[in-house]
Amino acid sequence: MTxxxxxxxxxxxxxxxxxxASSRVDARVLGMFMFxxxxxxxxxxxxxxxxxxxxxxxxxxxxxxxFHLPVYVAGLNTxxxxxxxxxxxxxxxxIKRGNRAxxxxxxxxxxxxxxxxxxxxxxxxxxxxxxxxxxAFTTIFFCLTGLHGAHVFVGLSILLFMTIRAFRGHFSxxxxxGVEIGGIYWHFVDVMxxxxxxxxxxx
Amino acid sequence: xxxxxxxxxxxxxxxLGTVVYFALIAIAGVINAWAGLVVFIVLSVAVVWxxxxxxxxxxxxxxxxxxxGPEGERRILVVANETVGGEPLLQQVKQLASQGTTxxxxxxxxxxxxxxxxxxxxxxxxxxxxxxxxRSLAELERNGVQASGxxxxxxxxxxxxxxxxxxxxxxxxxxxxxxxxSNWLERGVVSSARExxxxxIHHVVVDLGDRS
Numbered sequence: 001m002t003x004x005x006x007x008x009x010x011x012x013x014x015x016x017x018x019x020x021a022s023s024r025v026d027a028r029v030l031g032m033f034m035f036x037x038x039x040x041x042x043x044x045x046x047x048x049x050x051x052x053x054x055x056x057x058x059x060x061x062x063x064x065x066x067f068h069l070p071v072y073v074a075g076l077n078t079x080x081x082x083x084x085x086x087x088x089x090x091x092x093x094x095i096k097r098g099n100r101a102x103x104x105x106x107x108x109x110x111x112x113x114x115x116x117x118x119x120x121x122x123x124x125x126x127x128x129x130x131x132x133x134x135x136a137f138t139t140i141f142f143c144l145t146g147l148h149g150a151h152v153f154v155g156l157s158i159l160l161f162m163t164i165r166a167f168r169g170h171f172s173x174x175x176x177x178g179v180e181i182g183g184i185y186w187h188f189v190d191v192m193x194x195x196x197x198x199x200x201x202x203x
Numbered sequence: 204x205x206x207x208x209x210x211x212x213x214x215x216x217x218x219l220g221t222v223v224y225f226a227l228i229a230i231a232g233v234i235n236a237w238a239g240l241v242v243f244i245v246l247s248v249a250v251v252w253x254x255x256x257x258x259x260x261x262x263x264x265x266x267x268x269x270x271x272g273p274e275g276e277r278r279i280l281v282v283a284n285e286t287v288g289g290e291p292l293l294q295q296v297k298q299l300a301s302q303g304t305t306x307x308x309x310x311x312x313x314x315x316x317x318x319x320x321x322x323x324x325x326x327x328x329x330x331x332x333x334x335x336x337x338r339s340l341a342e343l344e345r346n347g348v349q350a351s352g353x354x355x356x357x358x359x360x361x362x363x364x365x366x367x368x369x370x371x372x373x374x375x376x377x378x379x380x381x382x383x384x385s386n387w388l389e390r391g392v393v394s395s396a397r398e399x400x401x402x403x404i405h406h407v408v409v410d411l412g413d414r415s
Contacts, residue, residue, distance in 0.1 A: 029209070029210065082218075082222060085215060085218050088211075088215075089211065089212070089215040092211050092212075179211075180210065180211045181211075183211035183214070183215075184210075184211050184214045187211070187214040187215055187217070187218045188214065190218050191217065191218050191221045194218075194221050194222055194225050195221070195225065198225040198228065198229050202229045202232065202233065203228075203229065203232050203239070
């Protein structure tokens with residue numbers, strides 16, 4: 001029996017260390033999750049500011065007297081955004097099964113619902129009756145919802161490219177990382193909106 | 204380290220859970236502020252309890268995922284750390300390796316403290332594991348066993364699973380200290396591996412105090 005022994009990574013490997021396979025997650029997907037982790041910290045700092053304002057002011061009612069938030073319109077917007085996650089998931093499961101039409105329809109519907117959400121939010125900003133610079137409450141309201149709106153805009157941009165690629169036949173049951181990663185981001189945007197809506201509009 | 208979210212599907216299910224979680228809190232909070240607080244606490248405890256339960260080992264993993272090399276070749280995965288150079292282990296590997304064409308992969312988990320693992324301070328643990336692995340491979344070479352090796356995850360079960368995905372072992376040899384001194388036995392590594400992986404698992408006890 002021939003004797004041959006080597007330890008991988010110590011004698012034969014050149015260049016940067018081989019990535020540890022323990023996470024068992026594709027590096028691109030893992031990168032998106034790590035990016036989302038940093039985004040959660042960003043949102044966390046805004047929520048900290050929100051609760052600081054709310055606790056320091058300690059008003060008898062919240063929102064402060066004279067300010068009214070469009071709870072029902074925002075609730076409808078929430079329903080639209082949550083539904084868009086279902087269509088996003090449908091798009092991905094479709095391409096995994098080789099259903100290209102399902103992928104295209106799912107992405108288009110997701111994009112349209114996301115666009116509707118953003119358009120409704122912009123309209124509500126115009127009609128809400130207060131400005132970001134009025135007081136601390138209005139500042140943090142616009143900052144928190146605006147930060148989320150910016151993420152929806154980024155998500156829509158990703159969705160647009162995903163949709164274009166889908167119509168150009170770029171994805172297949174074997175290769176659909178572009179949809180998977182964009183989908184994870186879109187679900188994150190939805191989760192953050194649920195937290196924002198519950199915290200700012202309802203509680 | 205195990206990542207609880209691994210795919211878009213996981214993210215989607217997380218979203219659904221978030222919707223239910225916040226919807227229940229909001230409904231209770233609108234009815235009564237104290238009810239909202241109670242629901243928040245109950246749901247949060249339930250989520251932590253569910254997360255704790257879900258850390259139990261998943262269903263058995265099939266070992267024949269990735270196979271290359273000559274037909275009929277047997278692959279033996281050896282998992283050991285502090286006992287990696289022990290005589291009983293060397294004899295067991297030598298015996299298994301002598302039965303036809305075999306390929307041996309030695310995995311030495313980079314054992315680390317929980318605090319260091321959380322801080323991603325893995326380098327010293329990996330260096331120590333690499334050192335032990337080098338000595339073990341040299342010892343196997345002296346005994347005429349063809350083997351390769353790699354440093355694995357700090358969790359031995361995870362290290363086995365990683366190796367199975369790339370190596371596709373037919374048999375696994377796990378080496379531990381004797382009962383009472385073995386941290387792996389105390390944690391039930393061998394029994395968990397037998398439940399989790401659908402390949403024969405040999406357990407070798409190496410008493411490093413017994414050099415006679």
